Amino acid sequence: MEAVYIDKHYQLVAECKQGSKKACYELYRLYAKAMLNVAFRIVGNVAEAEDVLQESFLDAFNKLKDFRQETTFGLWIKQIVVNRSINLLRKRRLELVDMDGEQMENIADEEVFDDEDMQYQVAQVKEAMKLLPEGYRVVLSLYLLEGYDHEEIGQILNITENTSRTQFLRAKRKLGDILKQKGKVA
Known part of the structure; x- marks a missing residue:
């Protein structure tokens, strides 16, 4: 069952790379809720998390040709979401005190x-x-x-x-x- 699930995701990525908007939408539908939760847990604000989500998927779809499927699409998009969330916090001038x-x-x-x-x-x-x-x-x-x-x-x-x-x-x-x-x- 899991192999079928993974194969479907690889197929969707392949179709997205070929320009299928339907496949892109399906990938978005499959991962959006989980990625919104990731962004929200980091940024702590729903509106900002939604912005991070949209920007992350735009980045992912624009860079999809670089995705080599050495990992899953889910892990790849999660890394993009985490990085975008952290960048947003940096813009807020996140200050962490260095300890000796x-x-x-x-x-x-x-x-x-x-x-x-x-x-x-x-x-x-x-x-x-x-x-x-x-x-x-x-x-x-x-x-x-x-x-x-x-x-x-x-x-x-x-x-x-x-x-x-x-x-x-x-x-x-x-x-x-x-x-x-x-x-x-x-």
Whole structure:
């Protein structure tokens, strides 16, 4: 079943490369909702996420001739969406404070979340994430929701790996504080 699904997507990409607007629309239909969610988790604003989505698909369709299908179209478009989202944040002058190693060790020694804290409903956590400072939310989203490691996040955001780790740990701590304030944590 999965092979048929993958073959269909490869076929759609091939048809798009040949100029089929119907195939382009079908690819958009298949991936738009998931990619909007990716953009929204990073930029935190629906209107901006919609803009990122449209610009990302325009980029993808304009550069489709360069897509060599060494990966799936979904992974390729996701990378475009993530990069566009990060560029938007850079335009907003995203500021992440670089930390030295000693400060990083002090933060790493603190217990931020235990396993029970991670059992909260996704909706409550997502709402709390919206209240995080932008830098925290971006790193947390890229790490937990998009699956990037700290080295990759550092490259994407043009920060050090340690800064990514620091922002992630601070984001988790702040998220815990927000959930406690809202009465979600016992």
